[in-house]
Amino acid sequence: MTECHGSASAYSLASPDIVSEEFEGEFVILDLSCGKYYSMDPAASVLWRAIVAGVHLQDLAAAVDGAPAVTAQSIHEFAEKLVSYGCLVRSDAQASAPIDPATIDTLRASTTPPTVEMFDDLADLILADPIHDVEETAGWPIRKPTAAN
Template sequence: MQQLVYAVASKDIVFESFDGEAVVLDLSTGKYFGFSDSGSRVWEALSSGVAAHALVGQTAGTSTIRLAELESFISQLLEFGLLAPAADAAAQPISGALLAELADTSEPLKVDIHDDLADLIVVDPIHEVEEPLGWPAVKQAS
């Protein structure tokens, strides 16, 4: 695997970690994404500029991350528009703390997509006020 580095795909992609579980929200579509515990750690690494190849062979729970498994996971992140290749970015080192957290995981790499709150998420009554349209303005899907 070549040294591919990724970055968060757009400013509309925001994420937070709650008790070690990453939740990623696409503000433009209202979809949110939940990850398995190992998926959360891999997301954290990839979104912070760690090269994908640095994750292959790392311990994740009772197994190691295989190339095919990682490529499949990254493919989903690209398909969902969460990550984009960062061609000119320099790879960042993976921290020992993140490796230790990855080793403590118990679930295989997985990402789930949720759209049950999409209508509420795309309506932002604080920031999307349009005088001629009234309040709140609903973001139009592109």
């Protein structure tokens, strides 16, 4: 089954407040607007990388057709979970980006469906100490001039 249930096939980041970083092959996503962060297993991490790079779900599902744990349904459920968390939005992008062969290998080798966990235990701390804008040429912190200056 390679169909994604007739729903959106393309997704993009929900906002500039959604940032991610890869640590030893697994992504952590941080929502700067609310302080929640999300941890992903290896299968979810390669899906995240592919989806935000512009690979359509139907192409991912076709590439892993017959895989034991990562199926069209689990790919769709993963993307929709990230929509419900506010990390992704459905997109009307027409062209799909190419899939990295390593992505296919990781998804086919996975013995579990893609898993993402949400944490909010550091939300108060993250929101109390916002990440400041940094000017590459001037350093940090730089106060932006206001209209009154």
